[in-house]
Amino acid sequence: MLRNRFAILLALLLWLNTFAMAQTVASQAYTPIAGRCPAGFNLVRMAGAPGNQTLSSSEASYIQNRKANVLPQAWKTYLSNVLSTNPFLPDYVSGILSGASSEIPTLGIATSGGGYRAAIFGAGVLNALDARNSSSDAAGTGGLLQAATYLSGLSGSSWFITSLAQANFPTMQELMFGPASPTVSNSSWGGWNADYDIITPSTNSVTDTQYYTNLADELLGKYDAGYVVTFADYWGRMLARHFANGTFSSNIFNESYTHGAGILWSAVANTTSFASYLIPFPIVTADLQAPGQNSSEIIAEDYIPLTNPIIEFNVFETGSFDPQLSAFVPTKYLGTTNNSICVTNYDQSAFIAGSSSELFNEANFTNTLNSEFGSILALMADLMPEPQVEYDVASWPNPFYGVAPDTFIDSTQTNLNMVDGGEDGEVIPLQPLLVKARGVDVIFAIDATDDINDFADGSSLIATQNRTSLYPSAYSFPPVPTSMEEYTAQNLTTRPTFFGCNTTSLNTSTPLLIYLANGGPPYGEVPVTNTSTSQTSYLSSEIQAMLSQTFVITTQGYPENGATKDPYWPSCLACAVVDRARERAGVARSGICSTCMDRYCWNGDALTTAAS
Numbered sequence: 001m002l003r004n005r006f007a008i009l010l011a012l013l014l015w016l017n018t019f020a021m022a023q024t025v026a027s028q029a030y031t032p033i034a035g036r037c038p039a040g041f042n043l044v045r046m047a048g049a050p051g052n053q054t055l056s057s058s059e060a061s062y063i064q065n066r067k068a069n070v071l072p073q074a075w076k077t078y079l080s081n082v083l084s085t086n087p088f089l090p091d092y093v094s095g096i097l098s099g100a101s102s103e104i105p106t107l108g109i110a111t112s113g114g115g116y117r118a119a120i121f122g123a124g125v126l127n128a129l130d131a132r133n134s135s136s137d138a139a140g141t142g143g144l145l146q147a148a149t150y151l152s153g154l155s156g157s158s159w160f161i162t163s164l165a166q167a168n169f170p171t172m173q174e175l176m177f178g179p180a181s182p183t184v185s186n187s188s189w190g191g192w193n194a195d196y197d198i199i200t201p202s203t204n205s206v207t208d209t210q211y212y213t214n215l216a217d218e219l220l221g222k223y224d225a226g227y228v229v230t231f232a233d234y235w236g237r238m239l240a241r242h243f244a245n246g247t248f249s250s251n252i253f254n255e256s257y258t259h260g261a262g263i264l265w266s267a268v269a270n271t272t273s274f275a276s277y278l279i280p281f282p283i284v285t286a287d288l289q290a291p292g293q294n295s296s297e298i299i300a301e302d303y304i305p306l307t308n309p310i311i312e313f314n315v316f317e318t319g320s321f322d323p324q325l326s327a328f329v330p331t332k333y334l335g336t337t338n339n340s341i342c343v344t345n346y347d348q349s350a351f352i353a354g355s356s357s358e359l360f361n362e363a364n365f366t367n368t369l370n371s372e373f374g375s376i377l378a379l380m381a382d383l384m385p386e387p388q389v390e391y392d393v394a395s396w397p398n399p400f401y402g403v404a405p406d407t408f409i410d411s412t413q414t415n416l417n418m419v420d421g422g423e424d425g426e427v428i429p430l431q432p433l434l435v436k437a438r439g440v441d442v443i444f445a446i447d448a449t450d451d452i453n454d455f456a457d458g459s460s461l462i463a464t465q466n467r468t469s470l471y472p473s474a475y476s477f478p479p480v481p482t483s484m485e486e487y488t489a490q491n492l493t494t495r496p497t498f499f500g501c502n503t504t505s506l507n508t509s510t511p512l513l514i515y516l517a518n519g520g521p522p523y524g525e526v527p528v529t530n531t532s533t534s535q536t537s538y539l540s541s542e543i544q545a546m547l548s549q550t551f552v553i554t555t556q557g558y559p560e561n562g563a564t565k566d567p568y569w570p571s572c573l574a575c576a577v578v579d580r581a582r583e584r585a586g587v588a589r590s591g592i593c594s595t596c597m598d599r600y601c602w603n604g605d606a607l608t609t610a611a612s
């Protein structure tokens with residue numbers, strides 16, 4: 001948790017506050033703008049019944065253009081990297097990846113929550129899949145990132161995915177450490193600034209205290225304009241210094257800059273990478289905390305029932321494909337609640353990341369001014385009194401008021417309360433990739449959940465299995481083990497594992513899952529990737545060490561007989577990536593792919609039987 005970090009003096013804060021001045025530039029840039037809606041405006045798009053859902057026309061067009069203009073070459077580049085490690089792939093693998101077959105894979109990558117640890121682990125895996133890194137190409141895994149159609153994140157990985165997309169899809173090194181010679185401005189990328197703690201960025205308590213006051217001042221414009229402001233806004237303004245354009249080590253405490261205020265999630269569509277279809281379509285999720293939710297449906301250790309709708313933010317639309325809502329509104333017009341007055345500037349990228357990582361409700365701190373967050377809350381209550389408002393959730397004007405009244409739990413709420421996307425137990429954002437209209441047939445799932453000793457042990461996949469079983473007409477998910485003990489006993493988190501290989505027993509729209517967990521260090525190494533979720537600053541050297549270890553975890557495969565690396569892992573990964581396309585093409589698995597699937601697929605009870 002992020003408690004015990006606010007060692008600041010309330011008196012000092014309130015004293016400084018008496019000097020609070022005119023609105024800062026960040027406060028202005030953070031304020032939503034209301035105006036008349038465009039002619040013929042229709043806020044809500046109903047996405048259809050389960051099994052018959054539709055994508056937005058903008059998304060459909062993006063995917064179509066990416067598939068037509070970008071992916072054919074991306075798959076060829078990936079194929080040549082795989083072939084450089086093993087020229088003896090079955091013909092069908094080369095045929096599919098080179099475009100000679102009419103069937104091509106639709107790949108989604110999902111990267112889990114887990115604070116900075118998960119952001120760094122996710123970025124480390126994507127670096128190993130990135131064609132722009134020659135080491136990754138030589139390892140035979142480079143290029144898969146460029147070939148993906150979708151990329152999802154939540155909580156810690158929402159920091160990663162939003163920063164990556166809004167920074168115009170830089171390399172992972174440039175994403176984390178900033179460009180070598182950055183242009184310091186409100187609108188350019190400066191890196192994660194990870195050596196500055198998210199919560200206590202300075203070692204000087206006066207500087208930090210001034211900083212806390214500045215953050216609160218930055219919310220005044222939004223508050224004065226009549227919108228609900230909570231601690232999630234405050235948290236989002238902290239995150240903005242790290243995961244949105246505009247902050248550099250040279251200006252982090254300088255309030256002449258906007259520090260990511262005004263950097264909108266919808267504006268990602270205007271970056272050159274996105275406009276050229278060069279980036280996998282990014283999606284971030286958050287959970288709804290519904291006042292009417294049934295708390296007896298919350299699984300132990302979680303906070304949100306699996307039956308609450310999961311909200312997804314993509315750069316075009318926000319809403320849910322979950323059948324109980326199945327409706328969307330334009331992301332650009334978030335904040336809007338009717339067809340006459342349209343609100344813009346609400347979809348601040350860092351507020352979306354802040355909503356996706358809003359875990360402060362776990363500490364029950366609403367109105368408890370004597371909690372560790374007490375001085376900040378007192379300051380906010382003093383500046384922006386809102387006696388009826390729940391402070392420890394992200395509050396969004398509900399654009400779905402009156403929508404799906406029989407099934408949508410928040411249909412009569414004026415505001416949607418959003419919390420950390422992992423609070424229902426699904427910490428890998430798989431739900432958006434299971435939407436049938438998206439046609440994803442293979443998912444690379446990256447799991448850096450904190451289950452045991454800050455390593456993952458499969459709990460998130462169990463939650464997804466449970467959740468998808470509630471909505472069988474909407475989602476199909478391959479069988480996975482039902483207890484964390486099974487993952488441990490079968491080593492499924494310490495080596496890549498494929499789920500859903502046994503298609504004879506599955507319906508054909510069930511994706512194949514390539515599962516790569518942060519489950520232990522590479523053979524013979526001391527672990528560095530299981531840092532605590534509550535660690536909110538990292539030295540560059542620490543990040544580099546984590547990236548190196550993550551690179552090995554991603555490229556080693558499942559070594560046999562005491563080896564440290566499986567030389568056939570790149571081939572096996574390619575076999576998994578094309579497997580659904582192979583099946584559609586009516587070709588049988590052969591050659592090394594048969595061996596690979598035997599080795600990497602989870603084989604249910606068969607494995608336990610064989611092992612005993």
Ligand SMILES: *[C@@H]1O[C@H](CO)[C@@H](O)[C@H](O)[C@H]1NC(C)=O
Nearest residue numbers: 047048049050051052053054
């Ligand atoms: C899907 O939607 C179309 C168009 O609205 C409709 O004609 C069709 O009957 C629907 N199919 C199902 C299975 O609901």
Ligand SMILES: *[C@@H]1O[C@H](CO)[C@@H](O)[C@H](O)[C@H]1NC(C)=O
Nearest residue numbers: 166167168187188189245271
């Ligand atoms: C963020 O900065 C990068 C370059 O530094 C730029 O390419 C990109 O368009 C900016 N993004 C937004 C949303 O302004």
Ligand SMILES: *[C@@H]1O[C@H](CO)[C@@H](O)[C@H](O)[C@H]1NC(C)=O
Nearest residue numbers: 184250251253254255256257
């Ligand atoms: C803040 O940035 C502005 C614009 O670059 C600069 O003029 C000013 O001197 C900076 N203030 C401080 C305290 O560094």
Ligand SMILES: *[C@@H]1O[C@H](CO)[C@@H](O)[C@H](O)[C@H]1NC(C)=O
Nearest residue numbers: 025026029185186256257258
């Ligand atoms: C940052 O943007 C604000 C608002 O547009 C502007 O007033 C300010 O001058 C900019 N600061 C710098 C240093 O460019």
Ligand SMILES: *[C@@H]1O[C@H](CO)[C@@H](O)[C@H](O)[C@H]1NC(C)=O
Nearest residue numbers: 264265266267268269270332
């Ligand atoms: C994107 O660019 C278009 C055309 O320049 C502009 O009209 C629109 O406001 C921009 N959108 C955002 C969210 O910045």
Ligand SMILES: *[C@@H]1O[C@H](CO)[C@@H](O)[C@H](O)[C@H]1NC(C)=O
Nearest residue numbers: 293294295296297298305307
């Ligand atoms: C709440 O959930 C429990 C467990 O699923 C169920 O037994 C109960 O009927 C539910 N209550 C309501 C009011 O839906």
Ligand SMILES: *[C@@H]1O[C@H](CO)[C@@H](O)[C@H](O)[C@H]1NC(C)=O
Nearest residue numbers: 034335336337338340341343
């Ligand atoms: C539309 O929403 C705005 C708030 O954004 C509100 O002020 C206005 O009264 C609403 N108009 C109608 C017709 O409901």
Ligand SMILES: *[C@@H]1O[C@H](CO)[C@@H](O)[C@H](O)[C@H]1NC(C)=O
Nearest residue numbers: 295303360361362363364365
């Ligand atoms: C928060 O409050 C709920 C309901 O009052 C309670 O069940 C839960 O144990 C509390 N959690 C913490 C972390 O105090």
Ligand SMILES: *[C@@H]1O[C@H](CO)[C@@H](O)[C@H](O)[C@H]1NC(C)=O
Nearest residue numbers: 299300425459460462463466
């Ligand atoms: C999944 O469902 C089973 C059976 O209802 C339940 O025992 C288990 O706690 C659930 N686990 C998760 C992570 O949702």
Ligand SMILES: *[C@@H]1O[C@H](CO)[C@@H](O)[C@H](O)[C@H]1NC(C)=O
Nearest residue numbers: 488489490491494607608611
């Ligand atoms: C799991 O890994 C351990 C340690 O490498 C090994 O001894 C054990 O045989 C493995 N178990 C299975 C089922 O592969």
Ligand SMILES: *[C@@H]1O[C@H](CO)[C@@H](O)[C@H](O)[C@H]1NC(C)=O
Nearest residue numbers: 127133135171173547548551
């Ligand atoms: C490629 O990845 C390796 C391993 O993480 C890293 O050391 C190197 O800096 C990366 N190269 C580039 C150009 O990003």
Ligand SMILES: *[C@@H]1O[C@H](CO)[C@@H](O)[C@H](O)[C@H]1NC(C)=O
Nearest residue numbers: 479502504505602603604605
């Ligand atoms: C694979 O499918 C076969 C035939 O339907 C079935 O007997 C077997 O149990 C399945 N194995 C797994 C792990 O699902």
